[in-house]
Amino acid sequence: MNWNFDVLPDFIFNGLSLGAIYGAVALALVLIFKATTLINFATGELAMLGAFLVYVLHMEQGIWLWLSMLIAMALSAGLGVLIERSLTRPFDPADHLPVVLITLGLFLIINAVAGDIWNYQVRILTNPFGKFPDWVPSVGGDRYVEVLGSRLKYQSIGIWVTLALALFLLGLILNRTKAGLAFRAVSSNTESARLVGVHTGRTLGFGWAIASAFGTLGAVLVAPQLGGVNPNMMATILIYALAGAALGGLDSLGGAVLGGILVGIIQAVFVTWGGVVVFGQLYMSILQLAAAFLVILIVLLFRPAGLFGTRRVERV
């Protein structure tokens, strides 16, 4: 076996940046799961739609990239509110099947509509972190810095910083605002939340809004790694994000992010050694997928609530 440690940092860096994206999408899943114990299978497609909004605003209309992202996130949030209000609220929250079917239906519809409008070809979207800005002193190249003999891409750094800022902002919203407190209360005990006067429907809409905006951010950041935007861009990412959320604990926001990052690293490590060495190039991605899920299954076997899932500590 060829244990080539020199390439390890490369893959860890890649794993960490892809993992951060999984973490962002996992966070979008967990935000809604915490409040409703529902998996929103349309999370990835909503994010893809958000990325296409950025494509339209920035590439077609020429609006400044970051402004396009903010507008797209706001529109995604609005769409999230609309979906909660019109498609999920009419159904009994205790009966999960109809709402899960609706999110699956949304998955298919959004994908088909996007495919119809933009076809299924990859469209280039400007990388927000393509080249270092001019004010950064040159260390290595204009797209990376040398760390431990490996290339740490500006793109990875950009993804980490952006998501860290977004997480910090989310933490402020959830922990320092009244709407955030209401959201945490609904997540903890919906019936009691209603009994203190919280309008639970509106509060869930607020959760959908934040989750959708987060998903869009994730999709825009991951697009350059996929060569651009396309209607199927989020399919595998959603699966890895789901795995990350399960690994971290479906009811833990911090766990979702860490779970996503862990999945990214596990995946990268299997690319480094597992795939190439054992089965050769051809089977690499399949093995990678299978091996990553095997690790997750083993963890869940011993910790069914996930690594950071807080199973309710309740004494009566």
Place this chain on the structure above:
Amino acid sequence: MVDDVFDEVGLKVENLHASYGAVEVLRGLNFEVASKGVSVILGANGAGKTTTLRAICNMCTTSGSVVLGDEDITRTGTAEIVRKGVAHVPQGRGTFPELSTMDNLMIGAYTRKDNEIRDDIDRWFEIFPRLSERRDQLAGSLSGGEQQMLAVARALMCRPRLLLLDEPSLGLAPLIIEDLFERFTTLNKETGLTMLIVEQNANLALEMADYGYVIESGEISLSGSADQLKNDPAVQEAYLGA
């Protein structure tokens, strides 16, 4: 139409029906709660006590009428009923286990817009020092008694005019129950808060209540002043263990 039993009515329930699916659980309840008084509803397990309180707050399918003061709240949504001054401590306390003690109290004041919320929290921490010591602890990690105190304090954070308590004694040690009921009495005497308590523990409940009702299979089978009920042979046999 029922004649008003009390000079001033805090809550008036007429011909209240409630059902879960096809099963009718309340079959035409009529009762009143005196303004500033303490009323109790006694009943065995499954008689429909919890459903009665839930029906008042419009948390299940109902028909009939519920009037708070002089306002009909039968069709008012649960969250709006809270804004009209009804606080409900549900069976099993209904705290927010993943929220800290402090946040549980803060969310209790969700409907308020004044700037005395912090003062109120400090007052409850003074009344319940145990809660003050555990202000940053998750509610789910508090003991049963502490959670009940928290549930009551949280309910009162909205400054209600009617407090509904669903079996507050359930699962608590006798000493803690006594302490809790003493506090309820003090609260009523000092603030004139109207209370409706649902209990299986008839001894204590009748001790502090002015007026009581007995509910059996979704109907009021008996009513009277607390003293009348205490001396009623049927009540003594069924609920006082005489």
